[in-house]
Amino acid sequence: MKKISKKTLNSSFWRWWYGNLTCFSHEHMQTFGYMWSMLPIIKELYPTREEQSEKMTTYYPFFNTEPQIGSIVVGITAGLEEARANGAEGIDDEMINGIRAGLMGPLAGIGDSLIVGTYIPILLGIALGFAEGGSPLGPLFYIIVWNATSIWFQKFVYFKGYELGGSAVELLVGQKATAFRESVLVMGQVIVGAMAASWVSISTNLVITQSYDAETGKLTDVTLGSKLDGAFPKILTMLFVLFAWWLMAKKNITPIKVLLLFVVIGFVGSVVGFLG
Amino acid sequence: MSWLQAILIGLMSCTAASTIACLGTTVGNYTLNRPLVASLFVGLILGDVSGCIQIGIPMQVMWIALVTPGGTVASDLRAVSYIGIPLAYVGAKAAGMDFGGNDAQGLASSISAMTGVIGITLFYGTAMMNLIWQHWGWAQLDKGNLDCLGKVDVVLPLISHFVLSFLPVTLLCYYGSGAVAELFQSLNTEVWYVKAILSVGSVLPAVGIGILLKSVVSKTSDLIYFMFGFALAASMRLTLIAATVVGGVFALINYQMTMMKATGAVGGASADYDDEEDI
Numbered sequence: 001m002k003k004i005s006k007k008t009l010n011s012s013f014w015r016w017w018y019g020n021l022t023c024f025s026h027e028h029m030q031t032f033g034y035m036w037s038m039l040p041i042i043k044e045l046y047p048t049r050e051e052q053s054e055k056m057t058t059y060y061p062f063f064n065t066e067p068q069i070g071s072i073v074v075g076i077t078a079g080l081e082e083a084r085a086n087g088a089e090g091i092d093d094e095m096i097n098g099i100r101a102g103l104m105g106p107l108a109g110i111g112d113s114l115i116v117g118t119y120i121p122i123l124l125g126i127a128l129g130f131a132e133g134g135s136p137l138g139p140l141f142y143i144i145v146w147n148a149t150s151i152w153f154q155k156f157v158y159f160k161g162y163e164l165g166g167s168a169v170e171l172l173v174g175q176k177a178t179a180f181r182e183s184v185l186v187m188g189q190v191i192v193g194a195m196a197a198s199w200v201s202i203s204t205n206l207v208i209t210q211s212y213d214a215e216t217g218k219l220t221d222v223t224l225g226s227k228l229d230g231a232f233p234k235i236l237t238m239l240f241v242l243f244a245w246w247l248m249a250k251k252n253i254t255p256i257k258v259l260l261l262f263v264v265i266g267f268v269g270s271v272v273g274f275l276g
Numbered sequence: 277m278s279w280l281q282a283i284l285i286g287l288m289s290c291t292a293a294s295t296i297a298c299l300g301t302t303v304g305n306y307t308l309n310r311p312l313v314a315s316l317f318v319g320l321i322l323g324d325v326s327g328c329i330q331i332g333i334p335m336q337v338m339w340i341a342l343v344t345p346g347g348t349v350a351s352d353l354r355a356v357s358y359i360g361i362p363l364a365y366v367g368a369k370a371a372g373m374d375f376g377g378n379d380a381q382g383l384a385s386s387i388s389a390m391t392g393v394i395g396i397t398l399f400y401g402t403a404m405m406n407l408i409w410q411h412w413g414w415a416q417l418d419k420g421n422l423d424c425l426g427k428v429d430v431v432l433p434l435i436s437h438f439v440l441s442f443l444p445v446t447l448l449c450y451y452g453s454g455a456v457a458e459l460f461q462s463l464n465t466e467v468w469y470v471k472a473i474l475s476v477g478s479v480l481p482a483v484g485i486g487i488l489l490k491s492v493v494s495k496t497s498d499l500i501y502f503m504f505g506f507a508l509a510a511s512m513r514l515t516l517i518a519a520t521v522v523g524g525v526f527a528l529i530n531y532q533m534t535m536m537k538a539t540g541a542v543g544g545a546s547a548d549y550d551d552e553e554d555i
Contacts, residue, residue, distance in 0.1 A: 018300040023429045025406040032410060036425040043422075053420045060417075067301050117491035120306060121340045125516045127312055131333055133376065134326030139316035143307055150302050175538050183531035186501055188492035190523030192485065193505020194516055199337045200481045234510040238503065240479065244486025249493065256351060256396060259389050259483045266476035271468060275475060 066111020
């Protein structure tokens with residue numbers, strides 16, 4: 001009975017953690033990181049060079065996902081490779097690559113929206129609060145909390161994947177997982193709304209009319225901004241964010257073009273006296 | 277800026293080069309590449325931590341969420357963090373601006389948008405150069421040399437970083453800072469177009485939030501949750517963490533409802549309800 005040693009598993013994990021994207025190209029993305037990570041495992045399980053080379057071909061196909069949550073896939077294949085070396089039935093190139101290909105998409109969806117799209121912005125948001133006035137406490141908070149939690153999480157899912165092997169798949173793409181993902185996204189949507197209101201401030205000082213104060217006998221300017229805010233606080237900010245979203249999500253305009261468009265809008269808006 | 281400072285900033289840009297960072301995804305891309313974190317290191321190099329962090333804050337807000345689905349980048353933050361922050365800092369200092377003030381913040385946002393474009397070029401350049409190493413790697417694998425993998429994945433990409441990160445960033449910081457300082461020393465912020473450039477900054481963070489919104493919204497009706505969160509903070513003055521808790525409540529309710537639907541518990545309950553109405 002062959003068993004991958006703890007040391008080799010650790011080495012495989014750290015290689016993936018570090019090297020998942022270091023040799024990124026659009027053609028192979030994370031493929032080389034994946035192979036480098038599998039190398040110690042394959043070397044330990046198969047004694048001859050010929051066999052090692054042959055087993056490595058399993059990991060030639062393209063691989064790309066959100067690499068941090070994706071460490072579970074590397075863990076799963078480590079478990080499967082061990083079973084294959086012990087002569088388990090039905091584990092071949094096709095089966096392993098079926099699992100890899102089947103998990104890439106869903107995991108990228110979870111990782112991009114939950115880790116990159118929700119968790120990191122929340123941490124950064126808290127850090128921005130600490131950093132006010134130029135305090136190094138903000139960046140230090142983010143460096144420590146993000147790295148500690150993220151590395152712990154990646155190591156945890158790698159070893160979970162190794163333990164569960166192929167049975168991890170149901171856990172990741174099953175009904176419960178989908179419901180969980182969608183629910184966390186609801187939280188994400190609420191948080192992004194709060195972030196928009198807290199960090200973006202777009203206002204207009206355009207004077208639309210003047211009001212007469214009977215007691216003092218003075219005329220005061222009434223701005224469009226104050227009228228709008230009376231209806232819904234910071235509504236102009238919200239409309240700008242929704243506009244940016246609409247351009248990117250519905251019109252498929254790249255973010256950088258939207259950014260340049262907003263530079264123009266900001267410039268013109270300021271010159272004509274609408275924004276500011 | 278001295279050569280030493282420019283070289284140190286150039287080295288930092290390699291460690292943090294977006295998804296391809298030579299310190300990996302977690303430490304490189306998601307830590308050192310974030311403008312807020314970078315501002316601390318640039319501050320240490322330039323000798324003004326507090327000033328650089330204040331410059332870094334509006335840049336961080338702008339790029340708060342940078343999801344790179346399938347390797348298509350909205351921007352490579354290495355240029356924002358390690359070209360934008362030093363140059364914006366030098367410019368604001370030369371113009372005698374208050375780093376936390378509106379002018380400096382507006383300047384930081386405008387420079388952040390411009391350097392974002394440079395970053396994209398650096399990103400695609402690095403990814404293309406890595407193809408050379410990978411090509412060599414496949415040839416070695418065909419010969420049965422498995423030990424080439426470490427070289428291809430970790431060592432050789434450092435050459436890409438040297439050419440496409442270290443050199444451009446170092447040179448831009450060194451020569452750019454002199455030019456920027458000269459330009460800003462004589463800058464009159466009361467001229468209409470300078471004023472307009474500085475106020476562009478207030479609009480740009482909306483794009484950053486828009487990118488983030490796109491990553492969490494899958495159907496248009498989800499936007500109502502976004503507006504709900506917006507109202508929580510803008511109208512009810514909830515802090516971000518308080519809004520997170522409220523959002524968590526809705527997430528839990530949504531999860532339970534979805535699972536009830538899935539297990540058919542709702543069907544049973546509504547049947548009971550119908551019975552009562554009949555009575």
